[in-house]
Every structure is written in C-alpha cells, then in structure tokens.
Amino acid sequence: xxxxxxxxxxxxxxxxxxxxxxxxxxxxxxxxxxxxxxxxxxxxxxxxxxxxxxxxxxxxxxxxxxxxxxxxxxxxxxxxxxxxxxxxxxxxxxxxxxxxxxxxxxxxxxxxxxxxxxxxxxxxxx
Numbered sequence: 001x002x003x004x005x006x007x008x009x010x011x012x013x014x015x016x017x018x019x020x021x022x023x024x025x026x027x028x029x030x031x032x033x034x035x036x037x038x039x040x041x042x043x044x045x046x047x048x049x050x051x052x053x054x055x056x057x058x059x060x061x062x063x064x065x066x067x068x069x070x071x072x073x074x075x076x077x078x079x080x081x082x083x084x085x086x087x088x089x090x091x092x093x094x095x096x097x098x099x100x101x102x103x104x105x106x107x108x109x110x111x112x113x114x115x116x117x118x119x120x121x122x123x124x125x126x
C-alpha cells in the first residue's frame with residue numbers, strides 16, 4: 001500500500017488506510033461518524049461487561065476463599081453468561097450515535113485504545 005496519495009484508475013485515490021470510491025466529501029464525514037459510533041459503542045460494551053464480570057468474579061473468589069460451595073454450577077454459569085453478557089449488551093450493536101459525536105475532537109492515538117482514565121473513573125463512581 002503506498003504511503004503517499006496516488007491516483008489510481010477511475011479516479012479512486014488511496015491514502016494510507018482510507019480508500020475513496022467517489023469525490024464526495026460527505027462520504028468521509030459519514031465514514032468518520034460511523035467509526036466514532038462504533039468506537040463509543042465498543043467502549044460502552046467493554047465497560048458494561050467489565051462491571052458485570054467484576055461482580056461475578058468477586059462472588060466466586062469470596063466463596064472459594066472461604067471454602068463455601070460455589071454459588072453457581074457450570075450450567076448456570078453458562079446461562080448467566082448468555083443472559084447477562086449477550087442479551088443485555090446486544091443493544092449496543094444497534095444503538096444510534098449521539099447528537100454531539102462529530103463535535104468531539106479526535107481522540108489521542110497515544111492513549112489507551114478503549115478504556116481511558118476518565119471513562120473508568122466515571123463508570124466506577126456511578
């Protein structure tokens with residue numbers, strides 16, 4: 001893949017990871033908006049799953065440490081996994097973008113990919 005802009009056949013221009021199939025600037029704007037929507041939904045999914053997993057892990061670790069009977073048998077753990085981690089978080093796949101998503105400046109690519117410190121602090125304080 002070329003590292004500089006270079007016109008290809010039929011007016012297609014390739015620049016690093018972005019391939020434009022037309023000369024319309026609104027295509028770029030829509031692609032960036034869709035990418036930001038996907039990114040924020042992935043952030044929501046990860047933080048929701050981490051909060052769900054933390055409670056389950058804590059109850060299992062306490063029961064193991066105290067020598068108690070495991071609170072959930074393996075089949076119930078699979079059912080719990082399906083209900084809490086699949087059904088509850090499925091809505092993030094279809095959630096629309098927030099109205100302000102294009103007003104937020106681009107994220108710093110040198111920081112954490114999904115979980116940022118303010119996001120973790122916001123989720124843990126709520």
